[in-house]
Amino acid sequence: MVQKAKILLVDDRPENLLALEAILSALDQTLVRASSGEEALKALLTDDFAVILLDVQMPGMDGFETAAHIKRRERTRDIPIIFLTAINHGPHHTFRGYAAGAVDYISKPFDPWVLRAKVSVFVELYMKNCQLREQAALLRLQLEGGSPHGVDEKEPAGLLAELSARLAAVEEQAEALSKQLDDESADAAAVATAAHLERKLTGLRRALDALEPGAGGSAATLPSQS
Numbered sequence: 001m002v003q004k005a006k007i008l009l010v011d012d013r014p015e016n017l018l019a020l021e022a023i024l025s026a027l028d029q030t031l032v033r034a035s036s037g038e039e040a041l042k043a044l045l046t047d048d049f050a051v052i053l054l055d056v057q058m059p060g061m062d063g064f065e066t067a068a069h070i071k072r073r074e075r076t077r078d079i080p081i082i083f084l085t086a087i088n089h090g091p092h093h094t095f096r097g098y099a100a101g102a103v104d105y106i107s108k109p110f111d112p113w114v115l116r117a118k119v120s121v122f123v124e125l126y127m128k129n130c131q132l133r134e135q136a137a138l139l140r141l142q143l144e145g146g147s148p149h150g151v152d153e154k155e156p157a158g159l160l161a162e163l164s165a166r167l168a169a170v171e172e173q174a175e176a177l178s179k180q181l182d183d184e185s186a187d188a189a190a191v192a193t194a195a196h197l198e199r200k201l202t203g204l205r206r207a208l209d210a211l212e213p214g215a216g217g218s219a220a221t222l223p224s225q226s
Contacts, residue, residue, distance in 0.1 A: 005050035010040040012058045023112045037061030050126030056085035
């Protein structure tokens with residue numbers, strides 16, 4: 001069973017959180033509420049999120065300050081942030097959002113279909129990265145002389161074939177996603193994230209190929225998963 005991605009919704013107004021949940025419920029992912037910047041930062045201490053929808057205008061710690069804290073933490077700095085605001089102060093205000101680390105900046109009232117589409121892209125990228133980390137963990141286990149549960153450690157060739165097949169499935173999905181982003185003229189941030197994922201997949205494929213018989217596999221080095 002595929003684990004669902006978590007999406008963090010941050011807004012001080014309960015009715016806005018309810019509206020976001022109604023819009024994003026069709027994605028069938030786990031939606032987590034936070035009614036303040038402080039509550040959002042607390043949630044980020046223990047859970048991993050695919051994307052954060054962050055209201056700009058909040059009492060106390062506003063969206064910009066919250067985003068700054070998120071980007072300063074190593075654990076959370078790479079999580080995409082979509083800013084939501086009911087006030088349009090012009091280009092300077094929008095620039096401040098991007099400078100704070102947002103991948104997108106949407107003014108209310110927003111088109112539910114557009115918001116859902118944007119969030120779905122980052123959820124899909126997150127799921128692909130999770131799959132990639134799983135493949136890397138299996139490879140590391142093999143390089144260290146271990147054996148994944150359910151795989152006969154006396155048959156390394158069979159393990160390599162299984163890893164190669166799993167990686168091929170991820171590669172195929174990543175390629176389809178990249179083509180979809182190109183076709184839909186997606187946000188530059190989403191395209192860049194997809195390209196980064198493809199680069200990691202390429203490195204992982206090279207490491208796996210180096211493990212094949214006759215390729216000098218013992219010297220293979222896995223790519224960084226940062």
